[in-house]
Amino acid sequence: MTDLPGTNEVHAQTNWRKAVATYTEPRVLQVLALGFASGLPLLLTYSTLQAWLATVGVRRSTLGAIALVGTAYSFKFVWAPLIDRVPPPLPLGRRRGWGITIQILLIGAILAMGSCDPKHNLSRMAVLAVVVAFLSASQDIVIDAWRVESLDSEQQAPGAAMIQSGYRIGMLAAGAGSLFIAASNGWFAAYATMAALLGVGLLVFVFGPEPKLPAEKSYVAHSVWQTILHALFKAVIEPFRDFMNRPLWLVILIAIFAYKMGEAMAGVMSTPLYISLGFSLPEIATASKIFGFFSIVTGALIGGVVTTRFGILRSLILCGILQAIGNLFFVLQAVGGHRVGYLALCVTAENLTGAMAGTALITWLSSLCSPAFTATQFALLSSLASLSRTVIASSGGVLSEKIGWTQFFALTSVVGLPSLLLILWIGSRGGFSKDYRKPAI
Incomplete structure (x- = not known):
């Protein structure tokens, strides 16, 4: 049966009121x-x-x-x-x-x-x-x-x-x-x-x-060693084994690792860039932290709307491309020098697009977790997603010294693009057949 005109809007308003009250x-x-x-x-x-x-x-x-x-x-x-x-x-x-x-x-x-x-x-x-x-x-x-x-x-x-x-x-x-x-x-x-x-x-x-947790199913062990092995299996091995039973699991992990690599490389050197251009600590605090805060929140909200409207696959691709474009504003900053207007534009673009991509990625990570192992699997996947920020991005200082600020930030805009090709390939193999338009928890 077709809904009456305005019915969907009424339902949306009701859901919004409930969410606000919660x-x-x-x-x-x-x-x-x-x-x-x-x-x-x-x-x-x-x-x-x-x-x-x-x-x-x-x-x-x-x-x-x-x-x-x-x-x-x-x-x-x-x-x-x-x-x-x-x-x-x-x-x-x-x-x-x-x-x-x-x-x-x-x-x-x-x-x-x-x-x-x-x-x-x-x-x-x-x-x-x-x-x-x-x-x-x-x-x-x-x-x-x-x-x-x-x-x-x-x-x-x-x-x-x-x-x-x-x-x-x-x-x-x-x-x-x-x-x-x-x-x-x-x-x-x-x-x-x-x-x-x-x-x-x-x-x-x-x-x-x-928190009150339901009682676990009892397990009768015949020795202390058996008890230890059972606990190790339930806590560590079983969640990983469950994930590795998923088709294309290794390609998925590679795509997750590389998706935010460009943003990570740019982010780790953003503050040193600002200081090298002569910006004071209060200027950086105002533009990069306070003004950037609102850009992040706005980007996260937009990313949620995009993910709900288009689904996770298309959102990962769209937001990933926008994230790459956002990094190019660091090139504008490096060329433009000490200009507060450029700083505000750079911070807004990078935070807005990065937050959009982050929302799409978190939604994907949440959808990949099995209900029985959500905590352990989400810890694994989110840790992998942040690994590029800590390990790969740590080379940003040496690399920027060798090739200069402009070339470095231009490079950060393209290093994440191979992950988008992997995501497209995963999609072509049915890796996004599940309905991912659920709240990430």
């Missing part, structure tokens, strides 16, 4: 706070740390290598089963106990890193940055598990939106906020403030409830 529920608001805590540490070991080191004269090749400290985010799936199975030091429940423990250690590590002098203690600072990244990645494992297990089915999509929103707010605080504080009060004050702000997430774990 955002005000206490459990969903707690996810917003945890998203803030999740996003806060990232830039403290990435672009904010690069800005600190660049201002004291650290070489460009070293600035590019700083991206390697984020490798922990790419390999967090390795120790995720331990956090999922090993009892936490604090007997407050599996999620709350690990969450509180990790966040206390993370606060201490950030304070220690902020107290370093990069002119005399660069090695110690690098080690502490690795520790912060490791604890931050471990925190993400707990937060993702808490979110999925605490929210009911109707809260999962709003919870996913809240975790992303909180994450971006946390990155804004650690990016623009840290630069503003450092410009007036020094870098220790900036890092100490960020450590204090992590208390927002800590309060959620202290006062929030422990």
Whole structure:
């Protein structure tokens, strides 16, 4: 039967009202706070740390290598089963106990890193940055598990939106906020403030409830060794075996790894580019962090509309091409020099297109997870997607020194295009036959 005129619009308005109301529920608001805590540490070991080191004269090749400290985010799936199975030091429940423990250690590590002098203690600072990244990645494992297990089915999509929103707010605080504080009060004050702000997430774990999980099917083992092998199989082996039973799984992994490579290479050297062109820290904070924040949110929303309207395959291709075009604005910036208008345009284009591509990619990753292994498989796939940012992009400093800013950023606009060809090939082989137009959770 054909719907009456306006029926679809009425349904859409009703769904929108329900979604907005869900955002005000206490459990969903707690996810917003945890998203803030999740996003806060990232830039403290990435672009904010690069800005600190660049201002004291650290070489460009070293600035590019700083991206390697984020490798922990790419390999967090390795120790995720331990956090999922090993009892936490604090007997407050599996999620709350690990969450509180990790966040206390993370606060201490950030304070220690902020107290370093990069002119005399660069090695110690690098080690502490690795520790912060490791604890931050471990925190993400707990937060993702808490979110999925605490929210009911109707809260999962709003919870996913809240975790992303909180994450971006946390990155804004650690990016623009840290630069503003450092410009007036020094870098220790900036890092100490960020450590204090992590208390927002800590309060959620202290006062929030422990998720209630259904009892697992009992397993009768005849020895301790059998028990260990069974636990290892259920936690680690079975999720990977399930994914590798999927057709074209290896090609899918390669495409995921390469999809954001160009954006990663450009992003890791964006702050050093701005500083080399003579932009001050407040100028970078205003354009690259605050103004860029709204571009990211807008791009993510547009990416969601595009993915819903056209499906995941066409969205990955369209947004991937736009992402490549967005990187070309760095070439305009490098040629144009110290022009604030160019900076605003460059930041807007890169963040807008990158966020659109990110939404399409996250939707694809979510659709690839089997319901029985969502947490482990999503950790694996999201870690793989970020691997290019930490490993491949770390060569950006050396490469930009050899070929120059203009050629470097022109190169970043094309290195991700082979992944689009792989995605098209996967689509031609029926790899996108599933309906992917569901909320990513």
